[in-house]
Amino acid sequence: MRYRLSIEDMEPNHWVVWVLDLPACFSSAQTPVDAVALAPGRISAYYSWLSSHDSSLPVITESIEVEIVETFHSFASTQDQEYLVNAFFEDDRRPPNYWDVELALRLLQWTRQDLLKVVQSATQEQLSRPMVCEVRGSIAGIIKHIAGAENWYFDQLDLALDRAQLPDDPLDMLKAVRTNTRAQLVKLMGNERITKNCDELWSARKVIRRTLWHERDHTQHIAHLLAHL
Structure with a gap:
């Protein structure tokens, strides 16, 4: 194939x-x-x-x-030189159909199961332990980053939660954002909207693509860090 x-x-x-x-x-x-x-x-x-x-x-x-x-x-945004504009592929222009959304919901369930399985194997001390070489400071910081990025992706389509109202606890933040994500996904069926932020284009398909990738990528990242504690 x-x-x-x-x-x-x-x-x-x-x-x-x-x-x-x-x-x-x-x-x-x-x-x-x-x-x-x-x-x-x-x-x-x-x-x-x-x-x-x-x-x-x-x-x-x-x-x-x-x-x-x-x-x-990728290239630096003309509006913010510190912002790196990432890919918007031609495939991202395709509006998600019913089956795309159904599959995304199922995959998000599995990526979250994987993340929680890794995180719940760690102690609270391991999650909060400062890591000098980790840009987010700790595994707890990475968890908050996963939730924050997911919320930010949906913000590109004006479908995010108010950041000021997000829980401070990393796992509670994950749960709150994912609840919103699942609710908003069903609204993306047939959504043809394309937005631009700092020169970067966004669409419903791109938001789904990036959300799924980001959680899987950081789950592997956290598992690697825990294995070396």
């Missing part, structure tokens, strides 16, 4: 490959060549991940082929 890939340099020395036909499936590396080379393995692992949450889903055994359909080079 052939899968469409879009790639971007999300940050310096950080290339992300998006598997457009598989929401929440991605690979990343320091170079585009390495990120693309990792994609087939990530696709295979993605199907295994799906079946780990729903045993009725088949594990794909057929050969995997990939095709790069778009490359986006």
Whole structure:
């Protein structure tokens, strides 16, 4: 089976490959060549991940082929030089249909289960322990970042919670934001709106794409940190 890939340099020395036909499936590396080379393995692992949450889903055994359909080079916003404008792919223009939203809701349930499983294995001391090399300060800080980013994504479509009213506790913040996310997702069916913030374009499909990626990516990040405490 052939899968469409879009790639971007999300940050310096950080290339992300998006598997457009598989929401929440991605690979990343320091170079585009390495990120693309990792994609087939990530696709295979993605199907295994799906079946780990729903045993009725088949594990794909057929050969995997990939095709790069778009490359986006991030750039500094003309409105804020510290803001790096990330990808808006042609595929992001497609308004989500009923099945896109249903799949997103299901995948968000599974990504949250994965995150909570990792977090709940840690002690409160481990979650709050300061980490010098971690930009968010601690694992608790990363959890708040996951919730805050998800809320910010939906803010690009004017569907976010008021940040001033978000709970301060990281897990409560996760829960509050996700409750809103699930409620707003059903409103995105057929949504053709495209907005712009600091030169970056946003759409319903992009918000879904980024939300799923961000939680999976940071769940792996937290698991790695906990394994080395």
